[in-house]
Amino acid sequence: MLKFVKGHMESIEGIEIYPMISLLIFFIFFAALFWWVFTAKKEHIKEVSNIPLETNKDITL
Template sequence: MLKFVKNHMDSISGIEIYPIISLLIFFIFFVVLFWWVITAKKEYINNVSNIPLDNQNHTEL
């Protein structure tokens, strides 16, 4: 089965670009996420982290 898949994948022209594109998307996503975390304002982080503890906005169903 693996031999069939390898032979089939080799027959597709330009397929070698897809792993490179996937790696670039993965890397860029985490670089942007890291940049956002580093540059986020402390006040925003504190407000968001206190949302689960805030009982004023709690409504019962």
């Protein structure tokens, strides 16, 4: 099946740019995420990390 897909992909002109674009998007996303993690305020991180532990007595299951 891979030969079937590869054969069709080789016949499309200009398709070699798409893997480069996807790698660039992947790299930019994780670089931005890495930057956000190191520049986020510690108070915000503590507040967000405690959200699952908070209980609300008004909610009935």
